[in-house]
Amino acid sequence: xxxxxxxxxxxxxxxxxxxxxxxxxxxxxxxxxxxxxxxxxxxxxxxxxxxxxxxxxxxxxxxxxxxxxxxxxxxxxxxxxxxxxxxxxxxxxxxxxxxxxxxxxxxxxxx
Amino acid sequence: xxxxxxxxxxxxxxxxxxxxxxxxxxxxxxxxxxxxxxxxxxxxxxxxxxxxxxxxxxxxxxxxxxxxxxxxxxxxxxxxxxxxxxxxxxxxxxxxxxxxxxxxxxxxxxxx
Numbered sequence: 001x002x003x004x005x006x007x008x009x010x011x012x013x014x015x016x017x018x019x020x021x022x023x024x025x026x027x028x029x030x031x032x033x034x035x036x037x038x039x040x041x042x043x044x045x046x047x048x049x050x051x052x053x054x055x056x057x058x059x060x061x062x063x064x065x066x067x068x069x070x071x072x073x074x075x076x077x078x079x080x081x082x083x084x085x086x087x088x089x090x091x092x093x094x095x096x097x098x099x100x101x102x103x104x105x106x107x108x109x110x111x
Numbered sequence: 112x113x114x115x116x117x118x119x120x121x122x123x124x125x126x127x128x129x130x131x132x133x134x135x136x137x138x139x140x141x142x143x144x145x146x147x148x149x150x151x152x153x154x155x156x157x158x159x160x161x162x163x164x165x166x167x168x169x170x171x172x173x174x175x176x177x178x179x180x181x182x183x184x185x186x187x188x189x190x191x192x193x194x195x196x197x198x199x200x201x202x203x204x205x206x207x208x209x210x211x212x213x214x215x216x217x218x219x220x221x222x223x
Contacts, residue, residue: 031209042115042199042213043155056210091154098143098203100211102154 002026004103006092012109018080021106025073025094031055033100034067034077035091043091049075082110113138115202117214125222130187132217134200137181142205144176144183149197149216158198159185190221 005024013019025032030051035043046065047057051072060067064083069075079086087110093100114137124130132146143162147155161167161174161183173186183202187194197216204210 040215042201042215044213045210048210089154095209098209099145099157099160100201101157105154 004092004094004101006090006103006106008106009104010107010109012111013082014111015084016081018078019082019108020076020078021090021092021108023075023077023092023103025075025092026096026101029094029096029101030072031095032069032075033093033095034075035093037089037091037105039088046077079108082108084110086110113204113212115200115212115214117198117200117217119215120218121220122217123220123222124190126190126192128190128221130190130194130219130221132185132187132198132200132219133182134184134202134214135182136200136202136212138202138204138212139178139181140205141178141181141202143203144174145201145203145211146172146174146183146185147199147201149199151196155199187219190219192221192223195219195221 049069159174200214201211
């Protein structure tokens with residue numbers, strides 16, 4: 001069974017630029033999560049989708065972050081404009097039950 | 112504020128010893144509990160899940176859950192240098208949204 005796929009793996013941008021990340025969950029997993037992980041901290045949930053509906057986006061900075069999951073499969077997370085403090089690893093995870101499985105993550109550096 | 116707390120470490124143990132990692136949580140209605148391992152520069156990888164009070168063993172790993180005391184622990188027997196990583200505790204609050212509350216992680220160093 002293929003795992004969670006993410007791209008790109010690394011991204012370097014200047015502040016105020018925009019960036020987008022892509023995630024393809026494990027086949028059959030209805031729930032998809034985007035996390036932000038800053039070095040030395042646990043993952044912080046940004047948004048959770050159940051199929052193509054949003055379950056929780058309470059910690060998503062909506063003035064600059066957006067996410068969508070069209071057709072209930074792939075998802076994209078966008079940041080526009082980026083700030084220095086957005087430098088982090090962005091993790092995508094998916095689940096069918098309680099257990100979440102993570103993709104390799106995208107390491108974002110904002111200069 | 113629902114919280115999950117872990118000692119940040121670093122926890123240092125000699126090779127072959129038992130490493131004991133602890134996690135406490137604040138929400139009494141929590142239903143399921145997870146331990147993830149995260150190597151530096153990698154994403155979290157599931158090690159164990161536990162749902163009922165008591166012990167659950169998988170190879171060198173044992174998860175222990177005590178809901179009355181609101182703690183969950185992970186024991187690693189015969190620790191190996193390859194076990195050196197950060198161990199994240201995550202707690203599911205229950206209900207339909209399956210949201211996990213994460214600890215900050217405990218850094219483990221196994222010394223040869």
